[in-house]
Amino acid sequence: MKSRDYSPLMAQFAEDYAKHSPKSAAWHERAIQYMIDGGSNTLRLLQPFSPRIVSAKGAWVKDEDGHQILDFWQGHHANIFGHNPEMVTSALARAFSEGWGLQTGFTDRLQIEVAEIICQQTGAERIRFTTTGTLATMYAILLARTFTGRDLTLKVGGGWHGGQPWGLKGVGYRDGFAAMDSAGIPAGLSEQVLITNFNNVEKLHDDFRRYGDKLACFILEPIIGAGGLMPATKAYMQAARELTQKHGVMLILDEVISGFRFRAGTAAALYEIQPDLMTLGKAIGGGMPVAAIAGRADILSLAGRGGKVKFEGGTYAAHPACMLAGKTYMTYLIENEATIYPTLAVLGKKTRQVVTRAFADEGIYVRFAGDRNEALPGNSLHMLLFPYEEGHELMTPEEVRNPAICDLALSEKVLQLGLLLENVFTMHGLGSTTAAHTEADIQFLGEACRRFAQRIKPYL
Numbered sequence: 001m002k003s004r005d006y007s008p009l010m011a012q013f014a015e016d017y018a019k020h021s022p023k024s025a026a027w028h029e030r031a032i033q034y035m036i037d038g039g040s041n042t043l044r045l046l047q048p049f050s051p052r053i054v055s056a057k058g059a060w061v062k063d064e065d066g067h068q069i070l071d072f073w074q075g076h077h078a079n080i081f082g083h084n085p086e087m088v089t090s091a092l093a094r095a096f097s098e099g100w101g102l103q104t105g106f107t108d109r110l111q112i113e114v115a116e117i118i119c120q121q122t123g124a125e126r127i128r129f130t131t132t133g134t135l136a137t138m139y140a141i142l143l144a145r146t147f148t149g150r151d152l153t154l155k156v157g158g159g160w161h162g163g164q165p166w167g168l169k170g171v172g173y174r175d176g177f178a179a180m181d182s183a184g185i186p187a188g189l190s191e192q193v194l195i196t197n198f199n200n201v202e203k204l205h206d207d208f209r210r211y212g213d214k215l216a217c218f219i220l221e222p223i224i225g226a227g228g229l230m231p232a233t234k235a236y237m238q239a240a241r242e243l244t245q246k247h248g249v250m251l252i253l254d255e256v257i258s259g260f261r262f263r264a265g266t267a268a269a270l271y272e273i274q275p276d277l278m279t280l281g282k283a284i285g286g287g288m289p290v291a292a293i294a295g296r297a298d299i300l301s302l303a304g305r306g307g308k309v310k311f312e313g314g315t316y317a318a319h320p321a322c323m324l325a326g327k328t329y330m331t332y333l334i335e336n337e338a339t340i341y342p343t344l345a346v347l348g349k350k351t352r353q354v355v356t357r358a359f360a361d362e363g364i365y366v367r368f369a370g371d372r373n374e375a376l377p378g379n380s381l382h383m384l385l386f387p388y389e390e391g392h393e394l395m396t397p398e399e400v401r402n403p404a405i406c407d408l409a410l411s412e413k414v415l416q417l418g419l420l421l422e423n424v425f426t427m428h429g430l431g432s433t434t435a436a437h438t439e440a441d442i443q444f445l446g447e448a449c450r451r452f453a454q455r456i457k458p459y460l
């Protein structure tokens with residue numbers, strides 16, 4: 001493996017970027033006087049500084065310097081229709097003009113209507129709302145531990161389930177996925193979280209033979225986010241369902257990313273399984289902070305009156321404006337399911353083809369994680385990688401995050417800053433294609449990748 005030093009290139013990129021976006025640079029200097037690193041979500045805080053956005057519509061955002069930037073981050077993958085779709089913004093504007101939409105602290109009919117939509121589309125018996133995917137996964141694990149009376153949680157190495165205690169192990173790759181990813185976790189909790197391998201059916205069977213009768217839950221993403229944006233195989237998902245049922249373990253599907261992304265419902269249905277609990281977020285909020293746990297009534301009843309789990313959801317759970325946005329968004333997805341998802345599939349495939357060809361034309365081999373997948377066809381979620389050699393399938397987080405297999409510095413920091421100079425914003429190797437992206441937008445991305453490839457070739 002050739003050693004690659006990108007420090008001279010990154011220094012040049014940083015210098016060019018400072019000239020390219022002086023107003024965003026000035027706002028950054030102001031921000032770091034008051035906020036840690038200049039913001040409140042580390043993912044959004046690029047180095048040397050982030051673009052400060054003043055407007056966003058469809059596939060594009062505009063920054064303080066007046067640049068129109070083609071965006072593939074799209075609200076942490078939440079925006080299926082791009083930024084600020086008119087169907088949601090107009091509904092919110094009407095509500096606010098009529099004196100409705102801000103926090104009241106009361107119940108209303110919108111919660112019921114949104115609950116009905118989600119239960120009908122997912123097969124869940126009951127639902128409770130909260131505000132973030134992190135809270136949803138935390139409460140789901142609390143419910144599973146209480147329902148089973150067991151302590152152990154099984155999760156996938158490379159899987160991200162939010163910044164909550166049971167989710168903060170096995171996300172970062174440091175000679176494997178075995179370490180805690182944060183300080184401050186209660187002593188002993190690390191031993192209560194076991195790590196298995198994504199898409200490895202044999203390892204999953206072995207883990208359940210050893211620990212099955214001690215496990216409270218297995219929490220799993222149908223398409224693993226931080227670990228590569230790759231789908232689980234059908235064999236793996238069905239093995240997860242069979243093994244959890246056999247051992248009395250609660251199967252929690254984390255569908256915060258995948259819910260309503262591939263169909264107007266959960267990805268679980270495409271695998272022909274039904275989990276005990278599922279966590280939802282992102283798309284169900286239509287651009288507003290909505291998350292939920294849905295699933296079996298007997299488990300969720302533990303959060304009810306007299307229940308043992310203190311799952312209150314939070315002050316802003318089922319916020320009126322959030323419920324209106326979610327109802328509007330999901331209703332539109334349901335009513336237009338037959339056209340929206342095939343369109344997403346075509347645009348997603350086109351995105352991968354154009355990017356791969358742009359680099360190939362410059363003599364650079366690239367690969368998208370999980371690109372040879374039949375379980376969730378038409379994947380509109382993309383992680384672009386730069387393998388040192390051809391032949392790796394990149395179907396597991398271990399392959400994706402192994403620095404001996406993929407040039408991680410190139411696919412993350414170098415690619416992100418280099419493409420930002422071309423007025424394209426990416427995250428984790430690329431991001432997500434939305435229904436707002438056009439073929440012209442994808443060609444714009446392709447040309448940006450071509451120019452980026454020309455700049456990095458001397459360093460490869």
